[in-house]
Amino acid sequence: MGVESTTHVADEAAPPSPGRAKGQASLLKGRRRLTQRLLALPVIWLIIFFVVPVALVALYSVGLLNSFERNPGYTWQAWGDFFTGGIYMRLFWRSLRVAIIVSVVVVVLAYPIAYFLSMVAAKYKYALLILMITPFLTNFFLRIMAWKVILADQGLVNNFLFLTGLRAEGNPLDIAFGPIPVMIVLTYVWIPFVMLPIFASLISVDRDLLEAANDLGASRWRAFWQVTFPLSLPGIGAAFFFVFIPTIGEFVVPLFMGGPKGYMFGSAINDLFGISLNWRTGSVLSLWLVMVVFAFAYVFMKFVKLDRLADV
Protein backbone atom coordinates (compact mmCIF):
# COMPACT_ATOMS: atom_id res chain seq x y z
CA MET A 1 0.00 0.00 0.00
CA GLY A 2 1.22 3.45 0.88
CA VAL A 3 4.88 3.16 0.50
CA GLU A 4 5.89 0.24 -1.60
CA SER A 5 7.17 1.99 -4.67
CA THR A 6 10.00 3.79 -3.07
CA THR A 7 13.40 5.03 -3.88
CA HIS A 8 15.24 2.26 -2.15
CA VAL A 9 18.44 3.39 -0.67
CA ALA A 10 20.11 0.62 1.17
CA ASP A 11 19.81 -2.61 -0.68
CA GLU A 12 19.86 -1.20 -4.16
CA ALA A 13 22.77 1.11 -3.67
CA ALA A 14 25.08 1.66 -6.61
CA PRO A 15 27.44 -1.27 -7.30
CA PRO A 16 30.16 -1.03 -4.69
CA SER A 17 33.67 -0.29 -5.79
CA PRO A 18 35.95 -3.29 -5.08
CA GLY A 19 37.69 -1.74 -2.09
CA ARG A 20 34.42 -0.80 -0.46
CA ALA A 21 32.68 -4.15 -0.78
CA LYS A 22 33.52 -5.51 2.63
CA GLY A 23 32.57 -2.39 4.51
CA GLN A 24 29.39 -2.19 2.48
CA ALA A 25 28.35 -5.70 3.52
CA SER A 26 28.67 -5.01 7.21
CA LEU A 27 26.93 -1.68 6.72
CA LEU A 28 23.98 -3.43 5.10
CA LYS A 29 23.79 -5.93 7.91
CA GLY A 30 23.80 -3.15 10.46
CA ARG A 31 21.08 -1.36 8.57
CA ARG A 32 18.92 -4.44 8.49
CA ARG A 33 19.20 -4.79 12.23
CA LEU A 34 18.40 -1.10 12.66
CA THR A 35 15.33 -1.41 10.44
CA GLN A 36 14.04 -4.26 12.55
CA ARG A 37 14.60 -2.31 15.74
CA LEU A 38 12.92 0.81 14.40
CA LEU A 39 9.86 -1.14 13.36
CA ALA A 40 9.55 -3.32 16.44
CA LEU A 41 7.90 -0.79 18.75
CA PRO A 42 5.21 0.46 16.35
CA VAL A 43 4.37 -3.05 15.19
CA ILE A 44 4.06 -4.39 18.73
CA TRP A 45 1.98 -1.37 19.69
CA LEU A 46 -0.42 -1.92 16.80
CA ILE A 47 -0.70 -5.61 17.53
CA ILE A 48 -1.56 -5.06 21.19
CA PHE A 49 -3.84 -2.07 20.77
CA PHE A 50 -5.36 -2.78 17.39
CA VAL A 51 -5.17 -6.40 16.25
CA VAL A 52 -5.85 -7.98 19.63
CA PRO A 53 -8.88 -5.77 20.41
CA VAL A 54 -10.45 -6.49 17.03
CA ALA A 55 -9.82 -10.20 17.63
CA LEU A 56 -11.61 -9.85 20.98
CA VAL A 57 -14.64 -8.43 19.17
CA ALA A 58 -14.61 -11.55 17.01
CA LEU A 59 -14.45 -13.77 20.11
CA TYR A 60 -17.40 -11.93 21.62
CA SER A 61 -19.43 -12.28 18.44
CA VAL A 62 -19.27 -16.08 18.59
CA GLY A 63 -19.81 -16.27 22.34
CA LEU A 64 -16.30 -17.39 23.28
CA LEU A 65 -15.98 -14.36 25.54
CA ASN A 66 -18.82 -13.08 27.60
CA SER A 67 -19.26 -10.34 30.13
CA PHE A 68 -22.81 -10.73 31.33
CA GLU A 69 -23.71 -14.40 31.08
CA ARG A 70 -22.10 -17.41 32.67
CA ASN A 71 -20.69 -20.37 30.75
CA PRO A 72 -19.37 -18.83 27.62
CA GLY A 73 -19.64 -21.29 24.76
CA TYR A 74 -19.06 -21.32 21.04
CA THR A 75 -22.15 -20.31 19.09
CA TRP A 76 -22.95 -18.80 15.71
CA GLN A 77 -26.44 -17.83 16.83
CA ALA A 78 -25.91 -14.08 16.91
CA TRP A 79 -24.50 -14.20 13.37
CA GLY A 80 -27.44 -16.31 12.19
CA ASP A 81 -29.93 -13.90 13.78
CA PHE A 82 -28.19 -10.99 12.13
CA PHE A 83 -28.43 -12.42 8.64
CA THR A 84 -31.98 -13.75 8.98
CA GLY A 85 -33.51 -11.30 11.46
CA GLY A 86 -34.02 -8.45 9.04
CA ILE A 87 -34.05 -5.49 11.44
CA TYR A 88 -30.33 -4.86 11.59
CA MET A 89 -29.89 -5.76 7.92
CA ARG A 90 -32.47 -3.16 6.95
CA LEU A 91 -30.69 -0.61 9.11
CA PHE A 92 -27.44 -1.58 7.43
CA TRP A 93 -28.80 -0.98 3.92
CA ARG A 94 -30.22 2.36 5.01
CA SER A 95 -26.85 3.42 6.45
CA LEU A 96 -25.00 2.19 3.39
CA ARG A 97 -27.27 4.32 1.20
CA VAL A 98 -26.78 7.37 3.40
CA ALA A 99 -23.01 6.84 3.45
CA ILE A 100 -22.78 6.54 -0.34
CA ILE A 101 -24.99 9.59 -0.96
CA VAL A 102 -23.06 11.72 1.54
CA SER A 103 -19.68 10.61 0.16
CA VAL A 104 -20.65 11.41 -3.43
CA VAL A 105 -22.15 14.81 -2.54
CA VAL A 106 -19.12 15.73 -0.46
CA VAL A 107 -16.67 14.84 -3.22
CA VAL A 108 -18.74 16.73 -5.82
CA LEU A 109 -18.78 19.83 -3.60
CA ALA A 110 -15.16 19.60 -2.49
CA TYR A 111 -13.62 18.99 -5.90
CA PRO A 112 -14.24 22.41 -7.48
CA ILE A 113 -12.97 24.09 -4.33
CA ALA A 114 -9.77 22.10 -4.27
CA TYR A 115 -9.47 22.72 -8.02
CA PHE A 116 -9.91 26.44 -7.51
CA LEU A 117 -7.34 26.58 -4.73
CA SER A 118 -4.74 24.54 -6.60
CA MET A 119 -5.11 26.12 -10.05
CA VAL A 120 -6.44 29.65 -9.62
CA ALA A 121 -5.69 30.97 -6.15
CA ALA A 122 -1.98 31.29 -6.60
CA LYS A 123 -0.34 33.19 -3.79
CA TYR A 124 -2.96 32.86 -1.10
CA LYS A 125 -3.84 29.23 -1.62
CA TYR A 126 -2.54 28.00 1.73
CA ALA A 127 -4.15 30.84 3.65
CA LEU A 128 -7.47 30.11 1.90
CA LEU A 129 -7.01 26.41 2.53
CA ILE A 130 -6.62 27.11 6.23
CA LEU A 131 -9.71 29.31 6.17
CA MET A 132 -11.52 26.37 4.64
CA ILE A 133 -10.28 23.92 7.22
CA THR A 134 -10.66 25.88 10.42
CA PRO A 135 -14.38 25.03 10.78
CA PHE A 136 -13.21 21.45 11.06
CA LEU A 137 -11.37 22.38 14.25
CA THR A 138 -14.51 23.60 15.99
CA ASN A 139 -16.11 21.31 18.50
CA PHE A 140 -18.27 18.85 16.63
CA PHE A 141 -21.27 19.07 18.98
CA LEU A 142 -21.42 22.82 18.93
CA ARG A 143 -21.48 22.78 15.15
CA ILE A 144 -24.37 20.34 15.37
CA MET A 145 -26.04 22.72 17.83
CA ALA A 146 -25.57 25.60 15.42
CA TRP A 147 -27.14 23.52 12.67
CA LYS A 148 -30.12 22.85 14.90
CA VAL A 149 -30.55 26.61 15.20
CA ILE A 150 -30.45 26.85 11.42
CA LEU A 151 -32.75 23.93 10.61
CA ALA A 152 -35.26 24.05 13.49
CA ASP A 153 -38.98 24.57 12.87
CA GLN A 154 -38.50 28.19 13.97
CA GLY A 155 -34.92 28.27 12.74
CA LEU A 156 -33.08 30.45 10.26
CA VAL A 157 -34.11 28.57 7.13
CA ASN A 158 -37.77 28.42 8.03
CA ASN A 159 -37.85 32.04 9.15
CA PHE A 160 -36.36 32.99 5.81
CA LEU A 161 -39.05 30.95 4.05
CA PHE A 162 -41.80 32.61 6.10
CA LEU A 163 -40.41 36.06 5.40
CA THR A 164 -40.23 35.50 1.68
CA GLY A 165 -43.65 33.88 1.67
CA LEU A 166 -42.32 30.67 0.16
CA ARG A 167 -43.85 28.78 3.02
CA ALA A 168 -46.91 29.59 5.12
CA GLU A 169 -46.17 30.44 8.73
CA GLY A 170 -47.20 27.56 10.99
CA ASN A 171 -46.33 25.13 8.22
CA PRO A 172 -42.54 24.96 8.50
CA LEU A 173 -40.36 22.85 6.26
CA ASP A 174 -39.76 19.66 8.21
CA ILE A 175 -35.97 19.61 8.26
CA ALA A 176 -35.30 19.51 12.00
CA PHE A 177 -35.14 15.72 12.31
CA GLY A 178 -34.70 12.79 9.95
CA PRO A 179 -32.26 11.45 7.38
CA ILE A 180 -32.12 14.72 5.40
CA PRO A 181 -30.72 16.93 8.21
CA VAL A 182 -28.36 14.10 9.14
CA MET A 183 -27.03 14.10 5.59
CA ILE A 184 -26.79 17.91 5.49
CA VAL A 185 -24.76 18.03 8.69
CA LEU A 186 -22.51 15.13 7.67
CA THR A 187 -21.86 16.78 4.30
CA TYR A 188 -21.01 19.98 6.11
CA VAL A 189 -18.67 18.17 8.49
CA TRP A 190 -16.66 16.36 5.84
CA ILE A 191 -16.12 18.95 3.09
CA PRO A 192 -13.05 20.64 4.64
CA PHE A 193 -11.45 17.34 5.55
CA VAL A 194 -11.95 15.78 2.16
CA MET A 195 -10.59 18.74 0.27
CA LEU A 196 -7.07 17.88 1.39
CA PRO A 197 -6.46 14.67 -0.59
CA ILE A 198 -8.11 16.18 -3.68
CA PHE A 199 -6.05 19.36 -3.31
CA ALA A 200 -2.90 17.28 -2.87
CA SER A 201 -3.51 15.28 -6.04
CA LEU A 202 -4.34 18.42 -8.04
CA ILE A 203 -1.38 20.42 -6.82
CA SER A 204 1.01 17.67 -7.85
CA VAL A 205 -0.35 17.49 -11.41
CA ASP A 206 2.66 18.24 -13.56
CA ARG A 207 2.01 21.64 -15.13
CA ASP A 208 4.22 20.72 -18.10
CA LEU A 209 1.64 18.12 -19.10
CA LEU A 210 -0.96 20.86 -19.39
CA GLU A 211 1.46 22.95 -21.46
CA ALA A 212 2.03 19.95 -23.69
CA ALA A 213 -1.70 19.37 -24.11
CA ASN A 214 -2.04 23.01 -25.08
CA ASP A 215 0.83 22.84 -27.56
CA LEU A 216 -0.81 19.83 -29.15
CA GLY A 217 -3.96 21.86 -29.66
CA ALA A 218 -6.17 20.55 -26.87
CA SER A 219 -8.93 22.87 -25.71
CA ARG A 220 -9.15 23.86 -22.07
CA TRP A 221 -11.95 21.38 -21.43
CA ARG A 222 -10.10 18.62 -23.19
CA ALA A 223 -6.97 19.39 -21.17
CA PHE A 224 -9.01 19.15 -18.01
CA TRP A 225 -10.77 15.90 -18.86
CA GLN A 226 -7.74 14.17 -20.35
CA VAL A 227 -4.95 15.44 -18.12
CA THR A 228 -6.03 17.08 -14.88
CA PHE A 229 -9.04 14.96 -14.01
CA PRO A 230 -7.50 11.50 -14.52
CA LEU A 231 -4.46 12.55 -12.50
CA SER A 232 -6.68 13.65 -9.64
CA LEU A 233 -8.59 10.36 -9.50
CA PRO A 234 -6.50 8.92 -6.64
CA GLY A 235 -7.35 12.00 -4.58
CA ILE A 236 -11.02 11.58 -5.41
CA GLY A 237 -10.90 7.94 -4.38
CA ALA A 238 -9.17 8.75 -1.10
CA ALA A 239 -11.65 11.54 -0.44
CA PHE A 240 -14.60 9.24 -1.04
CA PHE A 241 -13.14 6.77 1.40
CA PHE A 242 -12.35 9.32 4.09
CA VAL A 243 -16.06 10.19 4.15
CA PHE A 244 -17.51 6.75 3.60
CA ILE A 245 -15.76 4.99 6.49
CA PRO A 246 -16.80 7.26 9.35
CA THR A 247 -20.24 7.90 7.86
CA ILE A 248 -21.28 4.27 7.66
CA GLY A 249 -20.47 3.91 11.35
CA GLU A 250 -21.90 7.30 12.34
CA PHE A 251 -24.02 7.51 15.47
CA VAL A 252 -23.50 10.97 16.94
CA VAL A 253 -25.29 13.07 14.31
CA PRO A 254 -28.27 10.66 14.13
CA LEU A 255 -28.47 10.92 17.93
CA PHE A 256 -29.10 14.66 17.75
CA MET A 257 -30.82 15.10 14.40
CA GLY A 258 -31.93 11.67 13.28
CA GLY A 259 -35.19 11.11 15.09
CA PRO A 260 -36.65 7.64 14.64
CA LYS A 261 -36.34 7.81 10.84
CA GLY A 262 -32.68 8.80 10.99
CA TYR A 263 -31.62 5.93 13.25
CA MET A 264 -28.60 4.28 11.68
CA PHE A 265 -26.49 1.15 11.87
CA GLY A 266 -23.93 2.93 14.06
CA SER A 267 -26.70 4.04 16.41
CA ALA A 268 -27.72 0.41 16.80
CA ILE A 269 -24.15 -0.65 17.62
CA ASN A 270 -23.81 2.15 20.15
CA ASP A 271 -27.11 1.20 21.82
CA LEU A 272 -26.28 -2.51 21.90
CA PHE A 273 -23.09 -1.75 23.82
CA GLY A 274 -24.28 1.19 25.87
CA ILE A 275 -27.96 0.63 26.63
CA SER A 276 -29.14 -2.91 26.05
CA LEU A 277 -25.75 -4.43 26.97
CA ASN A 278 -26.11 -7.07 24.29
CA TRP A 279 -22.42 -7.19 23.53
CA ARG A 280 -22.58 -10.33 21.44
CA THR A 281 -25.00 -8.89 18.88
CA GLY A 282 -23.12 -5.59 19.07
CA SER A 283 -19.90 -7.41 18.22
CA VAL A 284 -21.54 -9.11 15.26
CA LEU A 285 -22.67 -5.75 13.90
CA SER A 286 -19.25 -4.15 14.51
CA LEU A 287 -17.41 -6.95 12.78
CA TRP A 288 -19.82 -6.86 9.86
CA LEU A 289 -19.08 -3.15 9.48
CA VAL A 290 -15.34 -3.83 9.43
CA MET A 291 -15.80 -6.58 6.85
CA VAL A 292 -17.88 -4.35 4.57
CA VAL A 293 -15.39 -1.47 4.81
CA PHE A 294 -12.47 -3.79 4.11
CA ALA A 295 -14.31 -5.19 1.09
CA PHE A 296 -14.81 -1.65 -0.23
CA ALA A 297 -11.17 -0.84 0.54
CA TYR A 298 -10.04 -3.93 -1.34
CA VAL A 299 -12.02 -3.03 -4.45
CA PHE A 300 -10.77 0.55 -4.17
CA MET A 301 -7.16 -0.61 -3.93
CA LYS A 302 -7.60 -2.61 -7.14
CA PHE A 303 -8.22 0.66 -8.95
CA VAL A 304 -6.04 3.12 -7.14
CA LYS A 305 -2.48 2.75 -6.00
CA LEU A 306 -2.36 3.97 -2.43
CA ASP A 307 1.14 5.31 -2.72
CA ARG A 308 -0.23 8.04 -4.98
CA LEU A 309 -2.60 9.19 -2.29
CA ALA A 310 0.13 8.98 0.26
CA ASP A 311 1.32 12.22 -1.29
CA VAL A 312 -1.13 14.03 0.93
Next chain:
Amino acid sequence: MIDVATSRRAGRVLAGLFTFEIIFLWSPIVLLYIFSFNQGTVLAFPFSGFTLDWYKAIFDSPLLLKSLHTSATIAAAASTASVIVGLLMSVPLARRKFRGKAPITALVLSPLVVPHLVFSIALLLLFRFVGDALGIVSIFAWPTVILGHVVVLLPIIVLILVPRLQRVDAALEEAAQDLGASGFLTFRSIILPLILPALFSAYLIAFIISFNEFIIAVFISGSATTFPIYVFGQLQYPTELPVVVATTVIVVTLSLVVVLGAEFLRRRLERRIDLLSETTGILGVSDSAT
Protein backbone atom coordinates in the same frame (compact mmCIF):
# COMPACT_ATOMS: atom_id res chain seq x y z
CA MET B 1 -0.54 26.50 -18.17
CA ILE B 2 -3.87 25.98 -19.85
CA ASP B 3 -6.77 24.32 -18.13
CA VAL B 4 -10.45 25.10 -17.70
CA ALA B 5 -9.68 26.81 -14.44
CA THR B 6 -7.40 29.34 -16.08
CA SER B 7 -10.06 30.76 -18.38
CA ARG B 8 -11.46 33.95 -16.95
CA ARG B 9 -15.08 32.84 -16.91
CA ALA B 10 -14.34 29.51 -15.21
CA GLY B 11 -12.14 31.29 -12.70
CA ARG B 12 -15.03 33.54 -11.81
CA VAL B 13 -17.49 30.65 -11.48
CA LEU B 14 -15.04 28.75 -9.29
CA ALA B 15 -14.38 31.80 -7.14
CA GLY B 16 -18.14 32.19 -6.69
CA LEU B 17 -18.52 28.57 -5.69
CA PHE B 18 -15.63 28.93 -3.29
CA THR B 19 -17.22 31.96 -1.66
CA PHE B 20 -20.52 30.12 -1.38
CA GLU B 21 -18.93 27.13 0.34
CA ILE B 22 -16.90 29.33 2.66
CA ILE B 23 -20.21 30.88 3.75
CA PHE B 24 -21.75 27.41 4.10
CA LEU B 25 -18.82 26.26 6.25
CA TRP B 26 -18.55 29.37 8.36
CA SER B 27 -22.20 30.27 8.94
CA PRO B 28 -22.70 27.86 11.89
CA ILE B 29 -19.46 29.13 13.37
CA VAL B 30 -20.46 32.75 12.91
CA LEU B 31 -23.68 31.82 14.72
CA LEU B 32 -21.62 30.45 17.60
CA TYR B 33 -19.59 33.68 17.73
CA ILE B 34 -22.85 35.65 17.87
CA PHE B 35 -24.46 33.45 20.52
CA SER B 36 -21.39 33.70 22.72
CA PHE B 37 -22.30 37.39 23.22
CA ASN B 38 -26.03 36.78 23.64
CA GLN B 39 -27.63 37.15 27.07
CA GLY B 40 -30.11 34.31 26.61
CA THR B 41 -29.17 30.87 27.93
CA VAL B 42 -30.55 28.85 25.01
CA LEU B 43 -29.26 28.85 21.47
CA ALA B 44 -32.30 30.28 19.73
CA PHE B 45 -33.59 33.50 18.23
CA PRO B 46 -34.41 36.23 19.03
CA PHE B 47 -31.39 37.68 20.79
CA SER B 48 -31.88 39.13 24.19
CA GLY B 49 -28.98 41.53 24.48
CA PHE B 50 -25.21 41.80 24.49
CA THR B 51 -23.07 40.40 27.30
CA LEU B 52 -19.51 39.35 28.03
CA ASP B 53 -20.57 37.35 31.09
CA TRP B 54 -20.13 33.98 29.41
CA TYR B 55 -16.46 34.69 28.79
CA LYS B 56 -15.97 35.66 32.41
CA ALA B 57 -17.88 32.59 33.54
CA ILE B 58 -15.36 30.26 31.87
CA PHE B 59 -12.98 30.87 34.73
CA ASP B 60 -15.67 30.19 37.35
CA SER B 61 -16.39 26.75 35.97
CA PRO B 62 -13.86 24.30 37.43
CA LEU B 63 -15.35 21.32 35.57
CA LEU B 64 -15.03 23.06 32.23
CA LEU B 65 -11.46 24.13 32.93
CA LYS B 66 -10.59 20.65 34.10
CA SER B 67 -12.00 19.10 30.92
CA LEU B 68 -9.92 21.49 28.80
CA HIS B 69 -6.87 20.54 30.83
CA THR B 70 -7.59 16.82 30.43
CA SER B 71 -8.02 17.18 26.67
CA ALA B 72 -4.84 19.22 26.32
CA THR B 73 -2.88 16.66 28.37
CA ILE B 74 -4.19 13.76 26.31
CA ALA B 75 -3.58 15.61 23.05
CA ALA B 76 -0.03 16.59 24.01
CA ALA B 77 0.90 13.08 25.12
CA ALA B 78 -0.83 11.29 22.23
CA SER B 79 0.59 13.57 19.54
CA THR B 80 4.12 13.46 20.96
CA ALA B 81 4.06 9.68 21.27
CA SER B 82 2.53 9.13 17.86
CA VAL B 83 4.95 11.49 16.11
CA ILE B 84 7.93 9.70 17.69
CA VAL B 85 6.60 6.22 16.97
CA GLY B 86 5.44 7.33 13.53
CA LEU B 87 8.87 8.70 12.72
CA LEU B 88 10.57 5.48 13.85
CA MET B 89 8.28 3.65 11.51
CA SER B 90 8.34 6.03 8.55
CA VAL B 91 12.11 6.05 8.11
CA PRO B 92 12.44 2.37 7.19
CA LEU B 93 9.10 2.38 5.34
CA ALA B 94 10.23 5.24 3.14
CA ARG B 95 13.91 4.54 2.68
CA ARG B 96 14.59 0.84 3.11
CA LYS B 97 13.59 -2.31 1.33
CA PHE B 98 12.97 -5.27 3.59
CA ARG B 99 10.97 -8.42 3.87
CA GLY B 100 7.49 -8.01 5.31
CA LYS B 101 7.18 -4.41 4.18
CA ALA B 102 3.77 -4.89 2.55
CA PRO B 103 2.06 -6.51 5.57
CA ILE B 104 3.59 -3.97 7.94
CA THR B 105 2.37 -1.11 5.76
CA ALA B 106 -1.08 -2.69 5.66
CA LEU B 107 -1.01 -3.06 9.44
CA VAL B 108 -0.11 0.55 10.10
CA LEU B 109 -2.71 1.89 7.68
CA SER B 110 -5.55 -0.41 8.71
CA PRO B 111 -6.76 1.76 11.63
CA LEU B 112 -7.82 4.23 8.90
CA VAL B 113 -10.20 1.65 7.53
CA VAL B 114 -11.90 0.69 10.79
CA PRO B 115 -14.70 3.03 11.90
CA HIS B 116 -13.82 4.68 15.22
CA LEU B 117 -16.97 3.31 16.79
CA VAL B 118 -15.84 -0.26 16.17
CA PHE B 119 -12.28 0.47 17.26
CA SER B 120 -13.51 2.08 20.47
CA ILE B 121 -15.61 -0.94 21.27
CA ALA B 122 -12.69 -3.23 20.55
CA LEU B 123 -10.51 -1.20 22.92
CA LEU B 124 -13.27 -1.25 25.52
CA LEU B 125 -13.31 -5.05 25.33
CA LEU B 126 -9.50 -5.21 25.54
CA PHE B 127 -9.22 -3.03 28.62
CA ARG B 128 -12.11 -4.78 30.28
CA PHE B 129 -10.44 -8.10 29.56
CA VAL B 130 -7.13 -6.88 30.97
CA GLY B 131 -8.90 -5.31 33.94
CA ASP B 132 -10.69 -8.59 34.72
CA ALA B 133 -7.46 -10.52 34.39
CA LEU B 134 -5.60 -8.19 36.73
CA GLY B 135 -8.52 -7.73 39.08
CA ILE B 136 -8.69 -3.98 38.53
CA VAL B 137 -12.25 -2.71 38.68
CA SER B 138 -11.89 0.55 36.79
CA ILE B 139 -8.95 0.40 34.45
CA PHE B 140 -10.37 3.21 32.31
CA ALA B 141 -8.93 6.67 32.75
CA TRP B 142 -7.31 9.33 30.61
CA PRO B 143 -4.12 7.29 29.96
CA THR B 144 -6.16 4.59 28.20
CA VAL B 145 -7.43 7.29 25.84
CA ILE B 146 -3.84 8.19 24.96
CA LEU B 147 -3.11 4.58 24.01
CA GLY B 148 -6.13 4.53 21.74
CA HIS B 149 -5.41 7.89 20.15
CA VAL B 150 -1.86 6.89 19.24
CA VAL B 151 -3.25 3.96 17.22
CA VAL B 152 -5.54 6.16 15.10
CA LEU B 153 -2.95 8.94 14.76
CA LEU B 154 -0.13 6.65 13.57
CA PRO B 155 -1.41 6.05 10.02
CA ILE B 156 -2.06 9.77 9.55
CA ILE B 157 1.47 10.63 10.66
CA VAL B 158 2.99 7.94 8.46
CA LEU B 159 1.01 9.24 5.47
CA ILE B 160 2.43 12.72 6.09
CA LEU B 161 6.03 11.72 6.78
CA VAL B 162 6.69 8.94 4.26
CA PRO B 163 6.28 11.04 1.10
CA ARG B 164 8.55 13.70 2.58
CA LEU B 165 11.19 11.17 3.54
CA GLN B 166 11.05 9.66 0.07
CA ARG B 167 11.87 13.01 -1.45
CA VAL B 168 15.05 13.41 0.54
CA ASP B 169 17.76 12.69 -2.00
CA ALA B 170 19.34 9.28 -1.39
CA ALA B 171 22.68 10.65 -2.59
CA LEU B 172 22.84 12.99 0.41
CA GLU B 173 22.55 10.07 2.77
CA GLU B 174 25.13 8.01 0.89
CA ALA B 175 27.54 10.91 0.77
CA ALA B 176 27.28 11.37 4.53
CA GLN B 177 27.95 7.70 5.13
CA ASP B 178 30.85 7.61 2.69
CA LEU B 179 32.34 10.45 4.69
CA GLY B 180 32.09 8.24 7.74
CA ALA B 181 28.95 9.46 9.43
CA SER B 182 27.12 6.87 11.51
CA GLY B 183 23.50 6.02 10.73
CA PHE B 184 22.27 8.13 13.60
CA LEU B 185 24.46 11.09 12.71
CA THR B 186 23.25 10.92 9.11
CA PHE B 187 19.69 10.88 10.30
CA ARG B 188 20.19 13.75 12.73
CA SER B 189 22.19 16.04 10.51
CA ILE B 190 20.81 15.26 7.05
CA ILE B 191 17.34 13.77 7.17
CA LEU B 192 15.87 15.36 10.28
CA PRO B 193 16.39 19.00 9.28
CA LEU B 194 14.90 18.32 5.86
CA ILE B 195 11.70 16.81 7.23
CA LEU B 196 11.34 19.16 10.18
CA PRO B 197 8.45 21.14 8.61
CA ALA B 198 6.58 17.90 7.85
CA LEU B 199 7.19 16.69 11.41
CA PHE B 200 5.83 19.95 12.70
CA SER B 201 2.64 19.78 10.65
CA ALA B 202 2.20 16.13 11.58
CA TYR B 203 2.43 17.12 15.25
CA LEU B 204 -0.06 19.94 14.84
CA ILE B 205 -2.59 17.78 12.99
CA ALA B 206 -2.23 14.99 15.55
CA PHE B 207 -2.76 17.42 18.41
CA ILE B 208 -5.90 18.91 16.88
CA ILE B 209 -7.42 15.52 16.04
CA SER B 210 -6.73 14.17 19.51
CA PHE B 211 -8.03 17.29 21.23
CA ASN B 212 -11.36 17.09 19.40
CA GLU B 213 -11.72 13.31 19.41
CA PHE B 214 -14.94 12.13 21.06
CA ILE B 215 -15.87 8.55 20.17
CA ILE B 216 -12.81 6.74 21.51
CA ALA B 217 -12.66 9.02 24.54
CA VAL B 218 -16.28 8.47 25.51
CA PHE B 219 -15.90 4.69 25.39
CA ILE B 220 -12.66 4.28 27.29
CA SER B 221 -12.04 7.37 29.39
CA GLY B 222 -13.87 6.01 32.42
CA SER B 223 -14.71 8.90 34.73
CA ALA B 224 -12.23 11.29 33.11
CA THR B 225 -14.00 14.04 31.19
CA THR B 226 -12.40 15.45 28.06
CA PHE B 227 -13.62 18.69 26.54
CA PRO B 228 -15.72 17.00 23.82
CA ILE B 229 -17.28 14.73 26.45
CA TYR B 230 -18.05 17.75 28.59
CA VAL B 231 -19.72 19.52 25.67
CA PHE B 232 -21.69 16.38 24.87
CA GLY B 233 -23.03 16.38 28.43
CA GLN B 234 -23.93 20.04 28.14
CA LEU B 235 -26.05 19.33 25.09
CA GLN B 236 -28.06 16.73 26.89
CA TYR B 237 -28.43 18.52 30.23
CA PRO B 238 -27.59 22.14 29.50
CA THR B 239 -26.53 24.09 32.56
CA GLU B 240 -23.96 26.37 31.08
CA LEU B 241 -24.25 26.01 27.32
CA PRO B 242 -23.35 29.64 26.51
CA VAL B 243 -20.16 29.28 28.54
CA VAL B 244 -19.22 26.26 26.45
CA VAL B 245 -19.97 28.24 23.29
CA ALA B 246 -17.74 31.07 24.50
CA THR B 247 -14.97 28.55 25.22
CA THR B 248 -15.28 27.09 21.75
CA VAL B 249 -15.10 30.53 20.20
CA ILE B 250 -11.81 31.06 22.02
CA VAL B 251 -10.52 27.63 20.94
CA VAL B 252 -11.40 28.25 17.28
CA THR B 253 -9.86 31.69 17.29
CA LEU B 254 -6.73 30.34 18.93
CA SER B 255 -6.40 27.42 16.51
CA LEU B 256 -6.83 29.76 13.56
CA VAL B 257 -4.06 31.97 14.92
CA VAL B 258 -1.80 28.99 15.66
CA VAL B 259 -2.33 27.35 12.28
CA LEU B 260 -1.83 30.57 10.34
CA GLY B 261 1.21 31.38 12.47
CA ALA B 262 2.58 27.90 11.87
CA GLU B 263 2.10 28.32 8.13
CA PHE B 264 4.03 31.59 8.29
CA LEU B 265 6.81 30.00 10.37
CA ARG B 266 7.02 27.02 8.06
CA ARG B 267 7.65 29.27 5.09
CA ARG B 268 10.48 30.98 6.90
CA LEU B 269 11.89 27.68 8.09
CA GLU B 270 11.82 26.13 4.65
CA ARG B 271 13.44 29.18 3.17
CA ARG B 272 16.18 28.90 5.75
CA ILE B 273 16.94 25.29 5.00
CA ASP B 274 16.96 26.10 1.34
CA LEU B 275 14.02 24.04 0.25
CA LEU B 276 12.51 26.65 -1.99
CA SER B 277 12.33 24.26 -4.90
CA GLU B 278 9.73 22.14 -3.17
CA THR B 279 7.62 23.26 -0.28
CA THR B 280 5.06 21.50 1.80
CA GLY B 281 2.04 23.24 3.20
CA ILE B 282 1.41 23.27 6.89
CA LEU B 283 -1.19 20.59 6.39
CA GLY B 284 1.40 18.34 4.86
CA VAL B 285 0.16 18.90 1.36
CA SER B 286 3.01 18.70 -1.04
CA ASP B 287 3.51 21.51 -3.47
CA SER B 288 6.13 20.32 -5.89
CA ALA B 289 4.57 21.93 -8.92
CA THR B 290 4.83 25.57 -8.04
